[in-house]
Amino acid sequence: MTNDVERDILKIYEGSRPKEEELFETSRVNHVAWSLVAIFAMATIWLSIALVNAENQRHALATNKCPDLVFKSGFDKACLVTVDSRDHWWEHLWFGVMNVRPAPHNVGK
Template structure:
């Protein structure tokens, strides 16, 4: 009779035993994939910032917004760093993304 009681008591506490299969924590997250996604995301952001800066300076040069005060054909490089040739940064990004090839003027044809 005592064996039945002991069996019942052991059966009650069977669920509280630690699962030795999960004793050592393992991660099911693919860290390489998330790291590559983060690196590519940061690279895209960096390239967009570079494109906005380049398009801002290109547009300023095309519209002659930074002429040199001393030489008529020169360009003021300090002005190119601080010029804002469009109202918003996203306008530079949109123009740079949608206009991949340079525009050909009639004088070059």
């Protein structure tokens, strides 16, 4: 009889026992995927900044915004670092992304 009473009491408190498979905290976030997203986002930003700088210098050379004062066929390297050849940085980015191939030159004419 006491065995039945003890069994009934244990059944009552069975729900309050911790489940052993849930004792250790597990994360449901995929850290590898989010790390890759962060790395690719930072690489995209870094490459965009590099493209904007390269296109700014290319456009400055193409429009002759930095002529060398001593040698007329040369260009000023210090000017290329600080020149703003277009009004906004996104114009450089847009032109650099949309124009992947260089413009054809009329070499034979």
